[in-house]
Amino acid sequence: MEQKEKLHNLRHSLAHLLAAGVLELYPDTKNTIGPSIEDGFYYDFEFTSPISDKDLPKIEKKMREILKSWRAFESIEKTAKEAKEHFDKNEYKKELIDEIVGKGEKITFYTCGKFTDLCRGGHLENPKEEIADGSFKLDRVAGAYWRGDEKNKMLTRIYGLAFETKEELEKYIAQKEEAKKRDHKKLGKDLDLFTFSELVGSGLPLWTPKGTLVRNLLDDYVWELRKKFGYEKVEIPHITKKDLYLTSGHWDKFKDDLFRINTREGHEFAMKPMNCPHHTQIYARRAWSYKELPQRYANTTMVYRDEQSGELSGLSRVRSITQDDAHVFCRMGQAKEEFLKIWDIVHSFYEVFGFSLQVRFSTHDPAHMEKYLGEEARWQQVESILKEILDEKKVKAIDGLGEAAFYGPKLDFMAVDSLGREWQVATIQLDMNMPESFDLSCTNEKGVKERIVMLHAAIMGSIERFLSILIEHTAGNFPTWLSPTQVAIIPVRENHEDEAKKLFETFKQSSIRAEIFSADDSLGKRIHNAKDMKTPYVIVLGDKEVTSGNLTIENRDGTKTENISAEEFLEKLKKEIEEKK
């Protein structure tokens, strides 16, 4: 049996065991569904009285007890009538049975020990023997809607972790703890990058001097890459009359997410949830000759979305989002070339941080054209351009059927971080619809008005989200060029402070961000603090250094550089920053 299948069967069997345990302890409970998942399994129940995490050990104990009598799963086929009789009081199971009948599939029951469940199969042959001691653990209780739909009843979901061996489970738990240590919400506070205020509101991060510095450095880097390709900066107001979004189609699609503003004169305005409609109006300010295209507008700016409060989380999901947005207005024939330029920018940018990228090709779903603007033929036309690009780059993209934006298909880029997790980051979108809505055009060689297309291109996507990913990817150890403090200078005693100040000035003149840790704390503690802030280089300045004129430097990786002259170190540092290491 394949390893993967075995693990799935193990987890699925445990889901059954969980249901068996729960039903024995709480006989009035209605069990619903219980699949295996990425790190274990879950089962959704409707309890008659609420349970909490505190009840898990009891359930887990019961599971182990029951397991002793679980030697084999037996399957038996039932008619719909028989099946419904068995689950007479369980409307969830009955709904499932109707569905199975509707699909023309067979109804099967699986029994193990004294527990029988509606199931399509996929279990261990002998649970008692195959489930290793200590290889599973009930993890937590959470709410989940029946079938994931918030219109349905909320059920109680019990999550369990499960692996083939106890060692693997322990390793997984240890990994989760490592991820927790890197949690950007904690590191962001420790490194003094951002904060939240209850008065300002949830999902609205406030940026400290250090955090702002990092944001600006990132944005400058994106700009540096864009500049080469002829982009120009633009700026727009953060609100607009409703009319703009009525024209673009966003009012319909986004109205639940919009922060709306009513003026004293009775007009309705909205905070912008995206920038493209504003940018179209910059393009639309005058008539263009084909000779002047493409027009490339870049604009790093905040957008505002009224996300559901329960969806908010640290910087990953916020209500004020800084997009490093850009829009290219060009002729259809130029789209591919422009697309490739952005492709280059995206790859250069992520390479610097050591992320590897995967691409997802998000297309329209022909079965649901009501979700999109415009004719299907036009969608096929623009999607073929993206396909050509993927072929040319010899990249096999993940299939994103139905994942397109409502105005056009896109390539989404997923960054794989140092813990192997995948995050959606950059996106390039090709849009024939908004130019249509706003009647954007140019005059072509024949003197005829020609419809143009529009490219949407965000490199970081959202600075907030990108930073949350970068913080966890690096565990706060930003590359030197991005570190708020690049060099800590630590004078051993007060009489070394003058030397420290001289050194500080030297750094300052070369635009190196240095910080002096003055002698009010003990030496050891100051070094510790500097390292705690993930400072790339810590220079300890004492008698030894003052006499020799050389420096002793502690590197962030734990190594030490001794007897290096200030000039030499400065050169090394400048080179490192230049190369963005």
Add this chain to the structure above:
RNA sequence: GCCGUCGUAGCUUAGCGGUAAAGCACGUCAUUGGUAAUGACGAGACCAAGGGUUCGAUCCCCUUCGACGGCUCCA
């Protein structure tokens, strides 16, 4: 939004019916100084906010706000 857990000084936490405690951080002073020193003194919290129960509430109940984990894995 919904379900669950939670909200005590800047941070981490203790206390849990009789108006609050510790460590770190902070301030002053002293003694120190080569990898998280020591001592003394000091300042800092109407225990998230509002309402209720009670002779009395940080502790019990309700509401609001905020944080975290879930809510696309289908019998």
